[in-house]
Amino acid sequence: YRVYNAPLEKRFEFYAAAGCRILRDHDGGQRGVNWNAVEEKRGVFDFSHLDRQLAIYGANNITLFPVIGCGFIENRPDREQRWPKWVVPLSERVKDNPPNCMAGVRGKILLPPRDLYRNYIYQTVKHIKGRVPVYEVTNEPNLYLAPEAYVAYLKEANSAIREADPAAKISGFCLSSDFSASATPWMDQCVKLGGLNYVDAVGFHPYGGRQLGALYPADKYIASLRADMKRYGKPDFPLWNTELYYTFDTPVRDGAYQGFAKPHHIAARFLTDLGEGVAQSNFLNLDRVWKRRLIPNHDFGTNMELVPNGCYVAFNALARFFEAARPVSKHRFANSVIAYGFRKNGKPVAAVWNYGKRDGISIDLSGFEVFDLFGNPLKSGELPCEVAPYYLRPGALSDTEFFAKLARLPVKIGRPVVPVDLVRLVNETVYGTLFNQSTDPVSGVVGFRGGGLTAKRATEFFIPANSSIPVAIPVREANANEKPRLLLYVNGERNSTPVVSVPVTLIRNESAEAGKTQTIGKTGDFGGTWSIRKEQDELVFELSVDDSTDSGSNAAGRYPWEQDCAELFFDFSPFLLRPGHPRAYSDDTIRVFLLPRLAKERTLVWSASKQNIRTDYRNTESGYSVTLRMPCKSDVIGFVLKLNDARPGAKTHRELRWASGPDTHNDRTQFNIINLKGDNK
Secondary structure (H helix, E strand, C coil), X not given: CCCXXXXXXXXXXXXXXXXXXXXXXXXXXXXXXXXXXXXXXXXXXCCHHHHHHHHHHHHCCCEEEEEECCCCECCCCCCCCCCCCCCHHHCEECCCCCCXXXXXXXXXXXXXXXHXXXXXXXXXXXXXXXXXXXXXXXXXXXXXCCHHHHHHHHHHHHHHHHHHCCCCEEEEEEEECHHHCCCHHHHHHHHHCCHHHHCCEEEEECCCCCCCCCCCCHHHHHHHHHHHHHHCCCXXXXXXXXXXXXXXXXXXXXXXXXXXCCHHHHHHHHHHHHHCCCCEECCCCHHHHEEECCCCCCCHHHCEEEEECHHHHHHHHHHHHHCCCEEEEXXXXXXXXXXXXXXXXXXXXXXXXXXXXXXXXXXXXXXXXXXXXXXXXXXXXXXXXXCCCEEEECXXXXXXXXXXXXXXXXXXECCCEEECCEEEEECCEEEEEEEEXXXXXXXXXXXXXXXXXXXXXCEEEEECCCEEEEXXXXXXXXXXXXXXXEEEEECCCCCCCCCEEEECEEEEECEEECCCCEEEEEECCEEEEEEEEEECCEEEEEEEEEECCCCCCCCCCCCHHHCCEEEEEEECCCCCCECCECCCCCCCEEEEEECCCCCCCCEEEEECCCCCCEEEEEEXXXXXXXXXXXXXXXXXXXEEEEEEEECCCCCEEEEEEECCCCCCCCCHHHCEEEEHHHCEC
């Protein structure tokens, strides 16, 4: 137990006061049901730690929801022991790592004897029979265990739990999309092996679909899981969200920053799970409900005292308004406004908010009894609709009137044009994206100032209803050292329409001339030349690389970028950025791996759409050369070239890059720009 400014018992008193009724025990130290905690010596069971844990839970009316049978990754000296030390030499070390196994744990997976594993679970569940109603078998196994291994141990756990406590329920699979993992192929195989026969619910960790406004929206993520369950012949099988430490998206993966959850993040995720019919949601790491100490560079798990923060209060309101509520209706309005209707104890209740972070949106809530996300009453009427949900009760409305009115909420737009908050500078032009969030076409002019630049002149624009357009603003150097901003004049003369000033992030991109041979690096015997041009509606890329060491004709378990490889990144709509996610890849973004040393499958394409790509590889005295051809209708493209060099059988030890930054694998605004119109033979 970590040391805080209060004893362990006080921590659980706080949880109970917030409305916590069930707590998933994982990542909080030595779990009471851990094998190492109950059978440190073979055949000698000691449940004292577990009994102390259950006593504290029981005193605060909190149900323990433990992760049991978890520990397949080798013990680390700086963490609690996973398997007991006596189990380790008896375990089988996995040699052929499954393709789903994370790179960091390859060679570290230990499979214990199944009879000993079953007995540990049986003895533990038997001891706490009737006190724990549900167990989760293993955390996120799709990140490291082969389907065959997980189902085999799940079957043993099922047998042990059913025998020891027939009334207990089992949640399994714990499907995680953390680290950009896709769980579907792994789950498909588990189902073929009969895995669903051993659980009462399927757990999931939606790191790949955290919010309704995410690139992969949270409701679509849940719907996809339901579609999978329907494919498996189990359309109504319960889904449980059993973990989501990070409740909002960030441009870069950063555990400390992602841990700064705010009350509206907590409320929105809870309400989304509830509204989408998720049977149980134990998503949040409870370190998020305490105020942080003012110590810089400390991660969320080491920087709290037991002083409740706003998330704590938001949880309390969620418990009071929505605990045990059932979904009734869902209404998605224009401009990313969503409303969910529920019934709690037979009475209507609802929530409404703006998940798209759109500015200038308001909503008329007249007739409803209105509360903020902390449960404070508000005066009904027209209110700004922002990221923080409003909670609605019927007041004088009947049940029928409440749900009918909820379905027709009037949404108003105060500012029709919203710029994407990132622009790109290429040569003497700033490129931005404007979004018209209204149902009418909009015209106006846009300018730019800041970052040592100012617009040469205002740029006119016309945007159809509910559409986005790229805009090009010619700029010159100026004594304008303030923060970059776009200046908008919408629908009218400049002298009669107020100026809207919008702060933006300015990204500076390099450019190259189409058809001209370019040089990339020259590190000893490693470098290259390349050119790119357009012939009719076809893109032609030519590359010659000096690389005297051959990494081998067998990938040998290496990722494409871990061997001799040329990585190509293409963006065929470089100046049309997504509102809310300007750095994210679009359907027009393609990543190509050219693997000249492999005996087969030399060209690997990662794309959202099918691509007709043709390549021609040639060995040269100093290395290799490649010509690539593909269809192209764009006159301007984003482009990155990255060369990787590896020694025979080893992984990449050096690289060269033509790009505007190091994170091109997840940030297309770091792609450089090539204007293809100069060479259109």
